[in-house]
Amino acid sequence: MDQAKYEAMLQVALEEARQGFAEGGIPIGAALFTEDGELVSRGHNRRVQEDDSSIHGETDAFRKAGRQRSYRKLIMVTTLSPCWYCSGLVRQFGIGTVVVGESRTFRGGADWLRENGVNIIDLDSAECRELLERYVAAHPEVWNEDIGKE
Numbered sequence: 479m480d481q482a483k484y485e486a487m488l489q490v491a492l493e494e495a496r497q498g499f500a501e502g503g504i505p506i507g508a509a510l511f512t513e514d515g516e517l518v519s520r521g522h523n524r525r526v527q528e529d530d531s532s533i534h535g536e537t538d539a540f541r542k543a544g545r546q547r548s549y550r551k552l553i554m555v556t557t558l559s560p561c562w563y564c565s566g567l568v569r570q571f572g573i574g575t576v577v578v579g580e581s582r583t584f585r586g587g588a589d590w591l592r593e594n595g596v597n598i599i600d601l602d603s604a605e606c607r608e609l610l611e612r613y614v615a616a617h618p619e620v621w622n623e624d625i626g627k628e
């Protein structure tokens with residue numbers, strides 16, 4: 479699959495992140511696609527909105543995908559490099575490809591996933607980074623809570 483297709487998928491995750499931002503939440507979005515680029519599900523971080531630490535962009539999209547027989551050929555697209563919790567989800571269910579919007583704000587488990595055979599495509603998106611940095615600058619305490627930093 480070419481870069482332009484991954485960029486188009488990232489736009490869906492980015493729309494989710496922007497929606498989260500508009501709701502007053504942490505702007506991280508994600509989506510699941512088939513290998514043919516068909517959208518399966520989408521979601522965003524709702525820690526603040528739902529008072530629920532377990533709703534990350536990736537887990538929200540994952541839950542909305544319902545039961546899938548296999549995850550090997552699915553593509554997880556996320557605006558930010560997946561945290562350890564979401565990286566664990568990727569390994570547990572055998573998701574084959576993860577498209578990362580950016581990994582500068584937060585590195586997460588991208589290297590660990592790559593070392594374990596997951597196809598990681600980091601698009602290094604300035605749009606993703608700027609949106610999240612804007613939120614982190616305004617709400618550092620919520621951000622630290624989200625990444626488990628005390």
Ligand SMILES: [Zn+2]
Pocket residue numbers: 534535536560561562563564565
């Ligand atoms: Zn996560």
